[in-house]
Amino acid sequence: MAGTKTxxxxxxxxxxxxxxxxxxxxxxxxxxxxxxxxxxxxxxxxIGLPRTRIAITAFIYxxxxxSLAILMTWYMMVNDWPTDIGGKxxxxxxxxxxxxxxVTFELTVFCAGHGMAITFxxxxxxxxxxxxxxxxxxxxxxxxxxxxxxxPEDETKIVSMLRQSGATEINVI
Amino acid sequence: MQHESPLRDPLILGDRSYHEIxxxxxxxxxxxxxxxxxxxxxxxxxxxxWGFSCLAYTIGTGIGQWGxxxxxxxxxxxxxxVWWIGIGHAGTLISAVLLLFRQKWRMAINRSAEAMxxxxxxxxxxxxxMHTGRPWVxxxxxxxxxxxxxxWVNFNSPLMWDVFAVSTYFTISLVFxxxxxxxxxxxxxxxxxxxxxxxxxxxxxxxSFGWSGRARDWSRFEEVxxxxxxxxxxxxxxxxxxxxxxxxxxxxxxxxxxxxxxxxVAGAVFSGFAMVSTLLLIMRKVLSLxxxxxxxxxxxxxxxxxxxxxxxxxxxxxxxxxxxxSGVEYEGYAxxxxxxxxxxxxYWGMMTCNVISPQLFxxxxxxxxxxxxxxxxIVVNIGMWFERFVIIxxxxxxxxxxxxxxxxxxTWVEIGIFIGTIGMFFTFFLLFSRTFPVIALSELKTILKSxxxxxKRKRAEEAQAAENxxx
Numbered sequence: 001m002a003g004t005k006t007x008x009x010x011x012x013x014x015x016x017x018x019x020x021x022x023x024x025x026x027x028x029x030x031x032x033x034x035x036x037x038x039x040x041x042x043x044x045x046x047i048g049l050p051r052t053r054i055a056i057t058a059f060i061y062x063x064x065x066x067s068l069a070i071l072m073t074w075y076m077m078v079n080d081w082p083t084d085i086g087g088k089x090x091x092x093x094x095x096x097x098x099x100x101x102x103v104t105f106e107l108t109v110f111c112a113g114h115g116m117a118i119t120f121x122x123x124x125x126x127x128x129x130x131x132x133x134x135x136x137x138x139x140x141x142x143x144x145x146x147x148x149x150x151x152p153e154d155e156t157k158i159v160s161m162l163r164q165s166g167a168t169e170i171n172v173i
Numbered sequence: 174m175q176h177e178s179p180l181r182d183p184l185i186l187g188d189r190s191y192h193e194i195x196x197x198x199x200x201x202x203x204x205x206x207x208x209x210x211x212x213x214x215x216x217x218x219x220x221x222x223w224g225f226s227c228l229a230y231t232i233g234t235g236i237g238q239w240g241x242x243x244x245x246x247x248x249x250x251x252x253x254x255v256w257w258i259g260i261g262h263a264g265t266l267i268s269a270v271l272l273l274f275r276q277k278w279r280m281a282i283n284r285s286a287e288a289m290x291x292x293x294x295x296x297x298x299x300x301x302x303m304h305t306g307r308p309w310v311x312x313x314x315x316x317x318x319x320x321x322x323x324x325w326v327n328f329n330s331p332l333m334w335d336v337f338a339v340s341t342y343f344t345i346s347l348v349f350x351x352x353x354x355x356x357x358x359x360x361x362x363x364x365x366x367x368x369x370x371x372x373x374x375x376x377x378x379x380x381s382f383g384w385s386g387r388a389r390d391w392s393r394f395e396e397v398x399x400x401x402x403x404x405x406x407x408x409x410x411x412x413x414x415x416x417x418x419x420x421x422x423x424x425x426x427x428x429x430x431x432x433x434x435x436x437x438v439a440g441a442v443f444s445g446f447a448m449v450s451t452l453l454l455i456m457r458k459v460l461s462l463x464x465x466x467x468x469x470x471x472x473x474x475x476x477x478x479x480x481x482x483x484x485x486x487x488x489x490x491x492x493x494x495x496x497x498x499s500g501v502e503y504e505g506y507a508x509x510x511x512x513x514x515x516x517x518x519x520y521w522g523m524m525t526c527n528v529i530s531p532q533l534f535x536x537x538x539x540x541x542x543x544x545x546x547x548x549x550x551i552v553v554n555i556g557m558w559f560e561r562f563v564i565i566x567x568x569x570x571x572x573x574x575x576x577x578x579x580x581x582x583x584t585w586v587e588i589g590i591f592i593g594t595i596g597m598f599f600t601f602f603l604l605f606s607r608t609f610p611v612i613a614l615s616e617l618k619t620i621l622k623s624x625x626x627x628x629k630r631k632r633a634e635e636a637q638a639a640e641n642x643x644x
Contacts, residue, residue: 037191037360038618039391052393058400076316076325085329102334102415106341109404113345117352120397121382124390126355130383137363140356140386142191 005155008135009146009162010169014040017144020165021046024148029158033147035139054123058116065111069104143169176623177277179633183626184278186464191618194465198357198614199364201460201607209459210603217599224593227586228303236306238586245569245581250304252561253591255416256444257297258339259437259557262409263445264290265346268353269405272398277624278473280616281465284357285456285602286449287350288609292601293448294343296594301339303590331418338415342408349401356394357610359384413441420564426507427568430495436488440557443481443527447553450474454547456606465612468541475540478553482531485560489528507568515580516567519559526556 011017018040021031031047034040044051074093077083077100082090089095121127139145146167150158155172162170189197206214231238241248264286271279302308314336316326326333358381365374384390417437420428430436450471457466496508511520530552534540539549571578605611622628 034388035386036388036391037195037386038356038615039395040388043388044392047388049389049392052389052396054393054396055400058404072316073328077328081325083327085327088329096329099329102331102411102418103328103337105407105411106334106337109345109408110337110341113348113401113404116397116400117348120352120393124387124393126382126384126390128379128382132359132362132378132381132383132385133387134359134363134385137366140360140363140384141195 003152004149005152006173007148007150007155007158007162008169008171008173009148009167010136010138010171011144011146011166012142012168013166014038014144016166017146018043018046020162020167021146023161023165024158027157027161029148029150029154029161031146032149035134035136035145035147037140037142037144040144054116054120057119058112061115061119062108062112064115065108066104068111069100069107072107073100073103177629179629179636181624182467182469183629184281184467184469184624185617185621186467186626188627189464189621189625191621194614194617194621195360195364197462197464198610198612198617199361201611202361202609203364203368206607210607214600214603217596217603220592220596221600222593222596224590224596227589227593228299231303231586231590232308236303238584240582240584240587242579242581244572244577244579245566247304247565247569248581249583249587249591250300252558252565253594254297254300254304255437255561255565256558257293257300257594258416259413259441259444259561260448260554261290261293261297261342261346261445262413262438262441263449264288264293265342265349265405265409266442266445267449268349269402269409272402273406277620278470280620281462281467281470281612282449282453282474283616284350284353284609284613285453285606285611286445287346287353288602288605288611289445289449289452290346291343291350292598292605293445294339294346295601296598297339298343299590299594299597331415331422334415335419338412342412345401345405345408349398349405352394352397352401353613353616354380354609355382355384356386356615357613358382359386360614361610410438413437425568426501426503427496427511427564429504430492432488432491436485436492439481439484439488440527440560443478443485443531444554444557446474446478446481447550447557450478450546450550451554452602454543454550456611460606460611462612465617468543471543471546472540475534475546475549478550479531479534479540482527482553486528489524503573506571510571511563511567514567514571516563516570519563520567523556523559523563526552527560530556 009017009020011020014036017034017036021034021043024031025046025048034043034047036043043049070093077090077096078093084090088099134140134145135147136143136145146162148158159170159172185194239249241250264283267279267286268283271283302311305311305314314326314333326336328334358377362374362377362381365377414434414437417433421430421433423429453466453474454471457463493508496504499505511517530549533545533549539545566581570581
């Protein structure tokens with residue numbers, strides 16, 4: 001963005017980073033992103049990320065799986081070619097449905113699990129061949145990086161706030 | 174940071190930093206394998222090749238090469254199918270059920286346990302696809318539009334449920350395992366980047382799917398792991414329940430029992446934990462991971478082995494009791510024949526290995542001794558193999574009609590295929606241990622502060638100092 005500066009505040013300790021982010025937010029500065037080697041609990045609220053809705057997609061995929069399974073078993077066993085198997089009634093779906101529960105359950109799990117996983121990969125754009133976006137390779141090891149995009153006039157204030165909260169390295173780009 | 178009781182033993186021993194955790198777990202990937210690895214790898218590959226030659230021989234000449242006959246139609250193949258599937262269950266239990274129960278000790282062992290699940294299910298798949306006799310038409314197992322007169326698969330049949338259960342189980346386990354691996358592959362990739370090795374960096378970049386560890390990726394990642402754990406938990410129970418229904422819904426004495434589903438699930442977890450113990454006892458030593466996979470971890474697994482082993486023991490005894498109490502002469506005979514018939518040795522082998530041997534873990538000395546754990550874990554695996562053999566072969570070999578009574582003996586081809594799957598399992602596991610991060614390092618870092626030995630000791634000292642000044 002024209003007229004903005006990017007600041008990388010690098011921390012050795014995730015708790016210092018959370019503290020620093022809290023201070024920045026209370027001074028109405030926006031933290032653009034945080035890169036860390038493991039999930040930092042509570043960071044989403046601090047930097048103002050909305051709660052992920054990925055679990056809701058899993059539910060929707062699961063319901064889709066259940067419906068598909070019911071449709072499939074009904075079509076194949078009742079509608080298209082009803083067969084007398086060991087005298088089990090097959091004229092109406094409800095007569096035979098207990099026998100279809102296992103397959104319905106498995107397809108529910110199958111669709112919910114895979115649908116959610118695919119959604120996650122696409123939403124976070126994690127695919128083979130994608131270039132990683134972490135600005136510093138140490139952020140997957142032991143460093144915690146806070147990324148800010150700020151107006152040039154705020155730079156000195158933010159740098160001092162980062163330093164105060166315990167950032168061990170600050171890069172202004 | 175989460176609070177952890179000072180009374181709990183630390184899960185990460187020694188003075189470790191985040192960076193050292195990454196280095197320790199990346200070491201096998203970056204370094205060179207030693208001679209022992211090559212020796213074991215060569216043996217495994219040889220067994221693998223031998224087994225698949227036997228498989229090719231079976232396909233070329235037909236299933237008549239096996240010892241199975243008209244009376245004992247399910248024999249070696251289904252015994253091994255159930256054995257391998259059962260072994261797989263511990264991986265999902267560790268990664269899913271223990272995640273839901275917030276058991277932090279899971280973090281050091283889940284990765285290799287899940288790898289074990291994947292490889293064990295692949296071995297099981299070898300048997301079950303061969304069992305059909307014509308593996309090239311195994312796609313008939315799945316419902317598909319066809320020209321056989323609108324012939325659909327039979328959804329009333331537990332064998333069909335099994336097709337869906339095992340394939341869902343395999344693919345979901347694979348996805349769960351791989352999603353967990355993505356951040357760790359990212360860590361390995363960045364290590365190669367720092368070290369200036371572009372070739373390795375590129376390989377791990379592709380494997381890591383371009384993971385960068387952004388806050389929103391982590392929050393989605395955690396949610397996905399939790400939901401997948403929630404989905405896998407009923408899944409893992411359903412898989413072995415359905416496997417048991419293959420038996421329980423048929424009218425064969427010794428099979429037609431309602432306790433089969435829980436009994437099979439307990440047995441599966443029992444054998445799976447034993448196999449995880451066997452593998453980890455070797456791996457922690459060979460890859461020097463004793464600081465992460467501690468004696469405490471091994472002890473926890475031994476406790477689960479005792480718990481599930483006792484459940485299996487209770488199931489054996491209730492089966493025995495019910496066969497008498499039901500007053501059904503066929504049931505009574507089936508169990509009498511198991512214990513005193515021509516296959517008595519397999520029944521008593523099963524009883525000794527599965528019911529008596531895990532009870533030794535009640536002694537603290539035994540469940541914290543690495544050698545004892547190693548021996549007992551192998552004993553349990555042998556016992557669980559016997560259990561499946563007992564259930565399948567001894568129930569079948571004396572039919573309702575004495576004129577069709579037979580004996581079953583495995584042929585060299587069948588034994589060869591079994592050896593081959595063991596070879597395949599170890600080949601894959603050995604390759605995994607040198608190319609994949611064998612411990613979920615990003616997860617392990619989250620518990621360093623709460624469960625690391627040094628931070629814990631420091632906290633205890635601070636608490637002590639505060640106490641002293643207070644008085």
